[in-house]
Amino acid sequence: MKLSGGGAHQSKTMMFRELEALIGTGASTPEEFRSAAIDENAIGKATSNTRRLTFRHLASLYGLVDQPPLTKALMRTWKGDIQGRRLRALLVALARDxxxxxxxxxxxxxxxxxxxxxxxxxxxxxxxxxxxxxxxxxxxxxxxxxxxxxxxxxxxxxxxxxxQRVTPTPTTVALAALIATASGFGGPAILSSGWMMVLDLSPEQALDALRRAEAIGLARVRSAGDVTEISVRQPMATALGVPELEYV
Known part of the structure; x- marks a missing residue:
């Protein structure tokens, strides 16, 4: 997570339309993303200079070139959960800007x-x-x-x-829990963290959503009395095929 410095929002927005178009090309490597954006103009910009500038901001905001584990998690969940794309893109943008x-x-x-x-x-x-x-x-x-x-x-x-309120999918809530974990939250603190508040979830709603995420292999929730254990690193690493997620 980027803790200081500027970000894409000094000159651009989260650019969801461009991000969706770019990932929609099937690109996955830095070179493929760059070619799709600049050479093939998947992002729909009029000039080469504008395409290069827009891609630079997209790459900075979403990690499309260096591709840290969080970026890989975003891309691996893209096709399987269309409804949650916007909120997951926002979570990554928040983590990086x-x-x-x-x-x-x-x-x-x-x-x-x-x-x-x-x-x-x-x-x-x-x-x-x-x-x-x-x-x-x-x-x-x-x-x-x-x-x-x-x-x-x-x-x-x-x-x-x-x-207005947003309605996150279980996959989106699992990603929020992953970022919360990487930010130092653990157990019940994950449920009341700002990352769940961004999704308009109370701790009880967040816990329920994580139980649904568990059903699709993206989380593990264990409760015994007043103790609640929440794990998303290993389940997401396995389910998404991104081993690095275990160590974020």
Whole structure:
């Protein structure tokens, strides 16, 4: 997980449409992704320069070139769970872009139907990074992040952004548990972590979703009295064929 520095949201959004088109080509290696984006123009950009720039941001945000275990997990779950693609892409973007993560509390504390406009996102950046960004950059960052939260389904509306609930799939919840585990959470703390809050899940709902993930081989949940053990590293490593996931 990237803990510092900038990210794609300084100039782009989570670019879900482009990501979906790129993975949809069947590309899997860095070279295949680069060729599909730039040579074949799978991302639908008008000029070679724009294609190169867009691919650079996609590669940075989703790890398409270095392909860490989290990226491999995203790609291995892509075909099998179409419904959860947007939220899983968001989870990876949040894990890899600290700037997008700074806006999560704005969205998570918003009640369903509440209007969440650009100034709220700008205020989050000012509080986290005093005097770091110009007014122009703050506006761009806020707009890009709000767009990403719209693409993920947390917000709706082209101009007036309204909060709405998302409904994650069991596969998506397993990925959130994996990121939570990699972030240092364990046991019941996984269920109340910010990664489950991003999916609009209470601890009880998260536990139920992980039990359903267990049924498809992506998690292991054991409860005895007040003790709850949750494991996703080994089950996901085995089920997805990504051995490195055991060590994230």
């Amino acid at each position: 600290p700037l997008l993560r700074e806006t999560a509390p704005v969205v998570m504390t918003g009640s369903v139907g509440q209007s969440l406009q650009r100034p709220l996102f700008e205020e989050a950046f000012v509080a986290a990074f005093p005097e770091r960004f110009s007014e122009k950059m703050l506006r761009s960052l806020a707009q890009n992040c709000a767009s990403s939260w719209t693409q993920s389904g947390h917000l709706k509306g082209a101009v007036k952004k309204l909060r």
